[in-house]
Amino acid sequence: MLKQIFLILFLVPIAQFAFAEEIPDYDKPYAPIFFNKPVYSWTEKVEITIIAPSWNTGMNLIDSIGGDPNYSVDVYTKDHRLEEYKLYETDPTSGIFTGEIILTGFLHDVDGDGVNDTNPRTLGGGPNGGYLQNDEDSGITVSFEFADGVILSESAKIEWNEGDLRITDVTEKFAKIKLFERDMNLNPESIDTVNIEVFSEDDSAGINLEISETTEDSGIFEGIISFTKDDQSSGSRLYALPDSQITAKYVDRTLPKPYNTNDELDVLAQEKIISNLPSTERLSLSESEILSQDGKLIEELDIGKTGMIFSKIRNTLDYTQEFTYIVQIKNENNNVISLSWVTGQVIPSQELGMSVSWTVQETGKYTVDRFVWNSIKGAIPLTETVSTEILIK
Incomplete structure (x- = not known):
């Protein structure tokens, strides 16, 4: 017996998926406005971001906001305004809209040459290439008309800074x-x-x-x-x-x-300027000698006679140096009885003879301290301090 087989086809409709944007909640508008800095100087670039997912109209389209006079984005300072400034979405589905403007300050001479160094102006439609003039003690505000009668805004300060x-x-x-x-x-x-x-x-x-x-x-x-x-x-x-x-x-x-x-x-x-070479090695100082007033070498000084404490200073470096040669004489009680100095300049490899006078008033043991500084004021030692004892009979 021939059996008949019936195939029953059930046609099931395939679900349709659609992407639709939510209708903006005009009672609770969501479109926060952000600046890239809390405070700007007078001629800086300002980056503006508005997060407005309700204004994202589709998956494959870069949307914009602000170009419509009914739902404008305005950027303004105290006395200057960019109206209907257009911002563009960062990608087709982000709902994040960005743009930038450059503050142009006000007329002012910043270098003291008598000529103003700024070019204040207000122009541009966005999202880039906009210029906005601002005055002293100003601020910048961005407003966005989210819906009819619903205007959102955010502001940032503009101020000068101390260098x-x-x-x-x-x-x-x-x-x-x-x-x-x-x-x-x-x-x-x-x-x-x-x-x-x-x-x-x-x-x-x-x-x-x-x-x-x-x-x-x-x-x-x-x-x-x-x-x-x-x-x-x-x-x-x-x-x-x-x-x-x-x-x-x-x-x-x-x-x-x-x-x-x-x-x-x-x-x-x-x-x-700190040198790698210790300051006390910048010059060399010879042993001291005692000279008579006519420049002859003598072994000792007599009471009431004037002698010369003589030393040679040599420049061992490759540049000219200023110096002060100082001689300090102390008695047995460590009291300073004589202090003299001579200033000079010594060129590379030069050796100079330096002397200061001393008139002996009484017998005793004396200490002669010799210093070489860069100057009296600077007091940077260019040699080690050298002390010598002299016995006056």
Whole structure:
């Protein structure tokens, strides 16, 4: 018997999946606004972020907000405004919208040459390339019309800062000049420069050094100076000897309150050039001799006679050195009865004879201390102190 087999096909509909955006809750709007910094200087770049997932319309489309006059994004300072500034989504599904503007400050002479160094202007439609002028003691605000009559906003401060100047990495040959000064980041899309005065105890006139921003938007400026011991200061080269104090000076004309726009402040940094050679080995000092007033060597001094305490100073280094030769004479009670000094300059490999006079008043045992310093004021020893006893009969 032939059996018939019936195949019954059941058609089951396949579920349809669709992606739809939630309708914004106008009673509880969610679109927080963020700045990349809490406080800006007057000519910095401002990065703006608005998290608005309700405005993400699809998976394959980079959306924007702000270009519609009905739901605008406005960026403004006290007296200047960018309206309907457009921000773009970071990727098709993020719901995060970003853009940036550059603050352009106000007319001001930052280097004291009598010419304004800023170009205040307000223009641009976003998301980049916008410029916004701001005034002294201003702030920046971003507002977003999330829905009809629902406006969200966020603000950040704009203020000047006091510069921070430093001298770092000091050796006998080089030093780095470093300035932290956000206010001199006048163009955040190019490398700015600043002029710094640098001088030493050996050259009070010094040099004018141009230092450059480390990156386009860092507000950190660096430059290198070299030290010379046998040449004049020029360019980025400064005449300075070991143990000399070097000073860098920046004139800050963008000062925070309570200063005003007409004020300026000298910002200083100081460091010493430390040599690897001990200071007491910079010169050599011979044994002392006693000379008569006519320059002849004598064995001893007589009461009431004037003699000369004579020594030779030799420069063993490759640069000229200033020095002060000091002779101190003490009696048996350790009281100083005579103190004399002579200043001079000795060139490389030169040997100089130095003498100071002493008139003996009474017999006794005396101690003669000889010092060689860089100067009376500096008091840096260039040789070891040498003491000698003299017996006056």
